[in-house]
Amino acid sequence: MFEPQSEAFAINPYKFYADLRQLDEPYFYEGAAAYLLSRYVDVEGAARNPTLVRSLDAFMDPNYVKAQQRARGWHDMPNHERFVQFSLLERDGATHFRLRVIVLRALSRRFIEQQRGMIETYVDRLLDQLLQQKEFDFVADLASHVPGHIIGHLLGVPDKDCPQLRIWSENIVQFFDVGRTQAHKILAENATTEFYFYLSDLITERRKKPQEDLISSLVAAQDAGEMSESELISTCMLILAAGHGSTIDVLGSGMHTLVSYPEQMRLLRQEPGHIQMAVQEMFRFESPLPFFHRYASEALVLNGQHYPKGTKFGLLYGSANRDPDQFHDADAFDITRNPNRHVAFGRGAHLCLGNHLSRLDMEVIFLGILRRTRHIELSDPEPAYKRSLSVRGPESLRVTLTPK
Ligand code: HEM
Numbered sequence: 564m565f566e567p568q569s570e571a572f573a574i575n576p577y578k579f580y581a582d583l584r585q586l587d588e589p590y591f592y593e594g595a596a597a598y599l600l601s602r603y604v605d606v607e608g609a610a611r612n613p614t615l616v617r618s619l620d621a622f623m624d625p626n627y628v629k630a631q632q633r634a635r636g637w638h639d640m641p642n643h644e645r646f647v648q649f650s651l652l653e654r655d656g657a658t659h660f661r662l663r664v665i666v667l668r669a670l671s672r673r674f675i676e677q678q679r680g681m682i683e684t685y686v687d688r689l690l691d692q693l694l695q696q697k698e699f700d701f702v703a704d705l706a707s708h709v710p711g712h713i714i715g716h717l718l719g720v721p722d723k724d725c726p727q728l729r730i731w732s733e734n735i736v737q738f739f740d741v742g743r744t745q746a747h748k749i750l751a752e753n754a755t756t757e758f759y760f761y762l763s764d765l766i767t768e769r770r771k772k773p774q775e776d777l778i779s780s781l782v783a784a785q786d787a788g789e790m791s792e793s794e795l796i797s798t799c800m801l802i803l804a805a806g807h808g809s810t811i812d813v814l815g816s817g818m819h820t821l822v823s824y825p826e827q828m829r830l831l832r833q834e835p836g837h838i839q840m841a842v843q844e845m846f847r848f849e850s851p852l853p854f855f856h857r858y859a860s861e862a863l864v865l866n867g868q869h870y871p872k873g874t875k876f877g878l879l880y881g882s883a884n885r886d887p888d889q890f891h892d893a894d895a896f897d898i899t900r901n902p903n904r905h906v907a908f909g910r911g912a913h914l915c916l917g918n919h920l921s922r923l924d925m926e927v928i929f930l931g932i933l934r935r936t937r938h939i940e941l942s943d944p945e946p947a948y949k950r951s952l953s954v955r956g957p958e959s960l961r962v963t964l965t966p967k
Pocket of ligand 1: 666801806852910912913916
């Protein structure tokens with residue numbers, strides 16, 4: 564039985580993924596109404612396949628699309644529908660490409676690398692406080708503060724408002740998971756509406772007085788006729804929502820994994836130059852966004868099996884990353900793994916646009932902690948993980964750090 568909201572799945576999803584990879588055909592999971600692709604070759608191939616798309620809109624009858632939206636409960640939430648459900652992640656073809664190029668330009672590798680000093684200063688300040696405590700929750704007290712602050716800073720949000728961004732993004736994102744309720748719907752719509760008003764004010768300010776930040780570059784793109792105001796708002800929301808919880812989760816699972824493999828932690832302490840490989844391995848080993856969907860925009864044959872137009876597939880990036888046909892000793896955490904062609908950031912047309920930023924956050928945090936501590940220990944050796952198919956990360960992670 565595949566029950567991604569069970570405790571057993573939260574404890575170890577990889578056992579279930581291994582079973583799925585053994586099946587002759589993709590498993591049909593009712594909860595997501597999708598065929599689950601679990602092998603690396605199938606997941607990677609699907610992410611690259613241009614006939615497999617994110618949205619039904621482009622190729623299905625509008626009445627059918629509306630009925631699907633209702634069946635999933637994605638209706639009667641005007642702002643969420645307008646800004647979140649139709650973000651660039653949910654578009655395909657020319658519109659998607661146009662918006663993607665704007666973000667790619669704004670989040671260039673060079674711009675992100677320029678943020679290293681700012682991130683180091685922020686993390687060092689957090690560590691100054693935390694290292695005075697004997698024990699703390701790595702997720703709530705450290706990981707949760709970093710991505711929201713950094714993305715907020717890049718967008719151009721004042722420091723004092725960054726904690727609010729976290730609440731909005733969590734309430735917006737939780738609505739995408741299976742098992743959502745009416746209460747989740749209200750929270751998601753309210754968060755989108757509040758965030759919309761907040762961004763509208765910020766955009767007006769930046770239009771009057773541009774700064775060196777993302778909102779200013781997106782405003783410039785709008786003024787140049789490259790995107791509408793609604794697309795601008797939606798893109799800001801996506802940048803925050805896509806990169807926030809996922810980075811918190813992988814920081815938590817990365818720390819959990821590192822402490823669980825003491826010889827790997829020792830190696831990283833001795834060879835801090837391995838940090839980039841170590842971070843990539845953290846993303847492979849515990850992918851924080853293990854599931855994304857695609858629709859077949861035309862009839863498809865996959866491994867000899869026929870699927871009609873409109874079929875929904877679930878791409879299990881988290882399973883592909885543990886496939887022994889792709890990765891030697893796939894269930895071992897090895898910070899020297901090279902090459903490491905994991906798919907934690909997806910592949911193809913929708914490849915993550917924030918991967919440089921999230922890897923930089925991770926590098927700075929782990930290097931900072933290892934540099935300033937002699938020893939790290941878990942207070943609870945078996946931290947509980949979230950019960951979810953779409954996200955993977957510990958609920959909390961109590962640690963004891965011994966400073967140098
Ligand atoms: C822990 C970190 C992250 C992970 C694991 C992650 C993962 C992913 C994945 C798997 C996709 C592709 C979805 C698909 O295949 O349908 C994606 C798309 C995207 N990500 Fe990330 N992401 C992370 C952080 C970020 C950050 C920090 C940002 C922004 C600053 C960001 C912005 C985006 C955007 C804009 C897209 C949509 C790209 C498109 O549709 O063309 N992500 N991400």
